Amino acid sequence: MSAVCLFILILCLYGTARTAAGKAETDGYEVIRIKVGKQVTIQCRSASNQEMLYLKRGLNEEEDIFYLTDSKKSTINQKFTDRLQFHGRVPNVHILLKNLTLDDTGPYWCVYKMSSNYELKTSRGNGSVLLVVTESGPAPSPRPVCTGQSQSDLVLISVVICAAVLIFVLAVFLIWIIIKTKPLRSTVKKRQVPVNDVYEDMRGTIRR
Incomplete structure (x- = not known):
């Protein structure tokens, strides 16, 4: 019984592992190391139809860097007014950030929004990056992380x-x-077997 329970537990753990691995693959991003003054292209992509694309920065996606709708209406953060260019249409958009500074270091997220049944649904697309801007270092070298x-x-x-x-x-x-x-x-006493000596003696008395 213990073996059966253990086998079921292992199967459950394996299923959880596969689910977590699939989620990690979906949420995977790249880390890009680049020198000050260089430029980088963030390729935001989504397999499904979307209405709005947000390029957000920060661990909690607290800062809006760029906004684009399927009708080509766009908004650019003041910090990147003269340093951001984009090509393509929602949901597949290439975003170019130029003249990078040390302050530009941080995670950048491709976030999509789509209205459905009078509700605005938010999802994270592919192409998110962790940008590390350095004063000196190697050329841009994308490397997959996680x-x-x-x-x-x-x-x-x-x-x-x-x-x-x-x-x-x-x-x-x-x-x-x-x-x-x-x-x-070992301490359990053995059961005593009743002896029929009295019965045998009585039988002998009767025969006499």
Whole structure:
């Protein structure tokens, strides 16, 4: 019974791992290191139809950098008025940031909004980047971070380790139960078998 429960638990953990890996792949982004004064292109993409695209900055997406609607209405943050250009239409838009400064360092998110049933639904698209602007350093070198494959491997390894620890704990628990119950079995008194000596003696008396 314990083996069946353990097997079910491992299957549940594996399913959770795959779900988390898929989500990580969807939310994956790139880190770009670039020198001051250079430029970078952020390629925002979405597989579904969208009405509005926001390029946001900050860990909590608190700052709006750029806004574009499917009707080509756009708004640019004052910090990037003369340094931002865009090409394409919602949902696939290439956003060019020029003359980068140290203050431009941070995460940039491609956020889409779509009205459905009188509600405005928000979703994060592909193309988000972590921009690191340095005074001196190598040329722009996009490098994937937190990709689906690496995250999947990491989660699966964690599942295997958790399963191994669980098996070890169950084995120790079973061994402890066996050791605990063994002295109890040895102390149980054997059941005494009734002796029929009196009955045999009476039979001999009657025959006489």
